[in-house]
Each structure stands twice: as C-alpha cells, then as structure tokens.
Amino acid sequence: MILHLVQGTPQESVHALRSMLEAEGLRTFLSPESSRPIVAIVDKVPAALAAALAERPEVSEIHQPAGDWRLVDRSYRELPSVVRIGGVKLGGGQVSIIAGPCSVEGADFMFEAARAVRSAGAHLLRGGAFKPRSTPYAFQGFGVEGLRQLKDAGEREGLPVVTEIMDAADLPAFLDHDVDCLQVGARNMQNFTLLKAIAGAGRPVLLKRGLSATVKEWLYAAEYLAAGGCHQVVLCERGIRTFESATRNTLDLTILPLLREWTHLPVVVDPAHAAGIARLIPPLSRAAVAAGADGIAVEVHPRPELARSDGPQALLPGELAGLVAEARVIAAVTGRGLHALPASPR
Amino acid sequence: MPPESSSDAGLRAQLATLDRSLAALLHERARLLADFRDGGPAPRAAVEDLLRRSQGPLSARDLRSVFGAIDAACGAPQPQQGGRADTEPLP
Numbered sequence: 001m002i003l004h005l006v007q008g009t010p011q012e013s014v015h016a017l018r019s020m021l022e023a024e025g026l027r028t029f030l031s032p033e034s035s036r037p038i039v040a041i042v043d044k045v046p047a048a049l050a051a052a053l054a055e056r057p058e059v060s061e062i063h064q065p066a067g068d069w070r071l072v073d074r075s076y077r078e079l080p081s082v083v084r085i086g087g088v089k090l091g092g093g094q095v096s097i098i099a100g101p102c103s104v105e106g107a108d109f110m111f112e113a114a115r116a117v118r119s120a121g122a123h124l125l126r127g128g129a130f131k132p133r134s135t136p137y138a139f140q141g142f143g144v145e146g147l148r149q150l151k152d153a154g155e156r157e158g159l160p161v162v163t164e165i166m167d168a169a170d171l172p173a174f175l176d177h178d179v180d181c182l183q184v185g186a187r188n189m190q191n192f193t194l195l196k197a198i199a200g201a202g203r204p205v206l207l208k209r210g211l212s213a214t215v216k217e218w219l220y221a222a223e224y225l226a227a228g229g230c231h232q233v234v235l236c237e238r239g240i241r242t243f244e245s246a247t248r249n250t251l252d253l254t255i256l257p258l259l260r261e262w263t264h265l266p267v268v269v270d271p272a273h274a275a276g277i278a279r280l281i282p283p284l285s286r287a288a289v290a291a292g293a294d295g296i297a298v299e300v301h302p303r304p305e306l307a308r309s310d311g312p313q314a315l316l317p318g319e320l321a322g323l324v325a326e327a328r329v330i331a332a333v334t335g336r337g338l339h340a341l342p343a344s345p346r
Numbered sequence: 347m348p349p350e351s352s353s354d355a356g357l358r359a360q361l362a363t364l365d366r367s368l369a370a371l372l373h374e375r376a377r378l379l380a381d382f383r384d385g386g387p388a389p390r391a392a393v394e395d396l397l398r399r400s401q402g403p404l405s406a407r408d409l410r411s412v413f414g415a416i417d418a419a420c421g422a423p424q425p426q427q428g429g430r431a432d433t434e435p436l437p
Contacts (some may be wrong), residue, residue, distance in 0.1 A: 278421070332370040341381055 086160025199228025239274025248276025
C-alpha cells in the first residue's frame with residue numbers, strides 16, 4: 001500500500017504516522033519525492049487499519065500497486081523518475097542513446113569506438129569487460145583491464161560508461177574504475193545476491209529483463225535494488241525467448257505502455273539482442289521510441305566482421321548516426337526530444 | 347455558415363497535430379544546430395538534395411521558400427540573389 005500525504009504535511013506528522021505503522025509491525029519506506037510525503041507500507045495492512053488510515057486527515061490518497069512491489073510502483077513518485085548517469089539523464093521527456101561494442105577489445109579499439117559513438121551523437125558508452133557467454137569457449141572479456149580501457153575511452157570522449165557486472169566480488173573493481181552505471185544482464189536478473197550487493201553501491205543500475213522473465217518478475221528484481229537503497233534504476237527490455245526462431249529473441253514492445261502505468265522507472269530498449277540481426281535494429285529502434293522508450297541501447301563496431309562477440313548485430317558507425325537522427329525525429333513528434341550531447345572534454 | 351462536417355473536424359484535428367509535430371521538429375532542428383561549436387555560421391538546409399527526393403505536392407519554389415525561412419530563423423547565411431531559377435517543377 002502506498003500513502004500519498006497532503007502536501008505540506010510536517011515532518012513530525014510523517015514521522016508519527018510511520019512510528020504508528022511500525023508499532024503495528026509494518027515496515028515502511030519514505031519516498032525521496034520532494035513535492036509531497038509519500039509512504040510505502042511493505043507488509044499487508046489489516047482491513048481495519050486500512051480503513052482507519054483512509055480517515056486520517058494527513059492521508060490524501062491510498063494506492064494499491066498492481067503487483068507485489070512497492071518502491072518501484074508508479075504511485076511511489078509524483079512524476080516518473082529521472083536517472084542521472086554522469087551528466088546524462090534517462091527519463092524526464094528526453095531520449096538518450098547508449099552505444100558501443102559488445103566487448104571491450106583493447107585500448108586503441110575502445111578509443112576508436114568511443115570516437116565513433118560520440119560522432120554519431122550517442123550519449124553513453126557501453127562495452128563488456130566481463131562477458132556472460134553461452135559457452136565456456138567463447139571470448140570471456142578482458143575483465144578488470146577491460147574496465148580500465150572502457151573508462152579511459154569514455155573519459156577521452158566525455159561519455160559516461162555502462163558495463164555489466166556478473167559477480168558481487170568484482171564490485172570494488174567497478175567502483176575503483178569509476179564505472180558510471182552498473183549493468184545487470186539478462187542472465188543475472190534474478191541473481192538476488194548480486195542485486196542486494198550492488199544496491200548500496202551508490203551507482204545507477206541498468207537492469208535487463210531476463211530471457212524468460214515476466215514483467216512482474218522483472219519489477220520484483222528492480223524492487224530488490226530499490227529496497228537495498230538504489231533509487232537510480234533503469235529497466236532494459238532486450239527481447240524474450242518465445243517459440244519464434246526467425247530472430248534471436250522477440251522484442252516485447254507491448255509492455256512499454258504497461259510499464260508506464262505500473263512503474264515510475266525509466267525504460268530503455270535494446271533491439272540488438274532481441275533481433276540479433278543488424279539490419280532489423282533501425283526499424284525496431286524507431287518503434288521503441290514511438291512506443292515511449294526513454295532510451296535505446298545498441299551495439300556498434302567499426303569492423304563488425306572482426307568483432308570478438310555479437311558481430312552480426314553490430315551497427316556500423318554511419319548506421320548509428322542514422323539511427324540517432326531518426327530517434328530525434330520520432331522523439332520530437334511524440335512530444336519529447338533527444339538528450340543534448342554530454343560536454344566534450346576537449 | 348453551414349455546420350462543420352465530422353470529416354472536416356477530423357481533418358482539422360489532424361492538421362493541428364501535424365502543425366505541432368512540425369513545430370517540435372523545427373525546435374529540435376534549432377537545438378541540434380546549437381550543438382555546432384566551431385563558431386561559424388549555421389549550415390544551410392541541403393535544399394537541392396531535398397528537392398531530388400521530393401515528390402510533391404509542394405512545388406520546388408514553395409519548398410525553397412519554406413527552407414529559406416527556416417534557414418533565416420536558424421541564423422544560416424542567406425543565398426546570393428540571381429542563382430538557380432526557383433520556378434521549375436519538382437522532378
């Protein structure tokens with residue numbers, strides 16, 4: 001249950017209300033919302049107490065989330081939340097583009113890739129240093145050295161970086177290299193030990209949807225992060241496994257408007273991992289922006305035929321520039337805009 | 347004056363939506379131009395390329411006129427007088 005209190009309710013009254021609820025054995029959270037106090041009650045509220053709450057003068061509205069989540073529920077914020085990754089905002093009526101190679105493949109390569117990403121007009125640099133590959137014989141990434149190469153390239157081009165963490169034991173290395181956003185991949189979406197470990201790291205988290213996860217399971221995973229203290233969560237739809245075998249996965253755009261109703265979290269769409277075929281990515285990106293995505297995540301490689309992973313789904317830099325231009329047009333006609341480029345360090 | 351038909355009302359609503367989209371795109375174009383930081387004049391619209399791809403119904407003269415106004419609003423330098431005639435039909 002989410003309680004919206006009357007605007008201007010004094011802090012002492014909010015505190016007294018929470019104390020009363022906690023004395024009843026109910027755990028509560030106070031929203032970071034600044035416009036008015038919003039209190040989430042985690043546990044099931046007995047009917048008599050719910051009726052009493054509705055009568056209290058400081059309570060203006062009572063909301064029931066559509067699922068068994070609280071802190072990621074739409075009603076826990078007055079407006080949809082905006083996540084800041086470096087100087088780039090996700091959400092809030094602006095569309096941002098995350099781009100970069102699937103894998104970090106060396107320092108010089110990353111400088112070249114980052115330059116291409118910036119030139120094309122994308123906002124955030126991605127690249128995998130720790131790679132969750134389907135077979136143990138595929139390239140597993142450069143690990144900590146890859147983090148350094150990614151961060152150096154991002155700093156040179158003024159692009160905040162996003163990269164996947166697979167093991168909580170690696171978190172100190174991610175923080176030492178000042179990774180701007182931690183990505184939790186599809187395979188780890190329900191790795192609750194990992195979610196709890198990174199929730200308190202003070203970094204934004206990009207949470208990919210699991211290969212076979214329902215929307216509710218995905219939001220429960222996001223709730224783990226929020227309950228652990230992470231209020232900077234971005235959801236990423238990357239396709240789900242279905243009976244269709246013509247594409248790698250099926251991009252589930254149906255859930256975008258539904259997520260707008262259920263959660264305040266911004267949503268990014270990754271059409272590359274859904275399609276697995278580069279030429280399908282531009283039209284899927286257009287569809288995602290038109291359906292309300294706050295951002296697009298794609299892979300780009302200067303020489304896809306030589307990529308150490310996922311080459312067939314990598315765009316060429318010129319194709320990325322076209323995708324950014326089309327996203328700008330579609331964002332504008334849907335009443336939004338493309339995010340401004342981050343400041344250049346030069 | 348006869349009452350407006352429902353189809354006219356629908357067309358009027360579509361026009362209003364398209365006008366809002368055009369305005370949004372023009373603002374977005376101006377924002378993109380603001381990202382040019384070399385200090386030079388703003389680039390002009392590539393009108394000849396647009397004309398090659400255009401299939402009407404606006405004439406070449408009208409399209410040139412519209413983009414001339416957009417360039418002027420965005421601070422791009424104006425073309426020299428006496429250039430290519432602007433009355434030829436679209437390809």
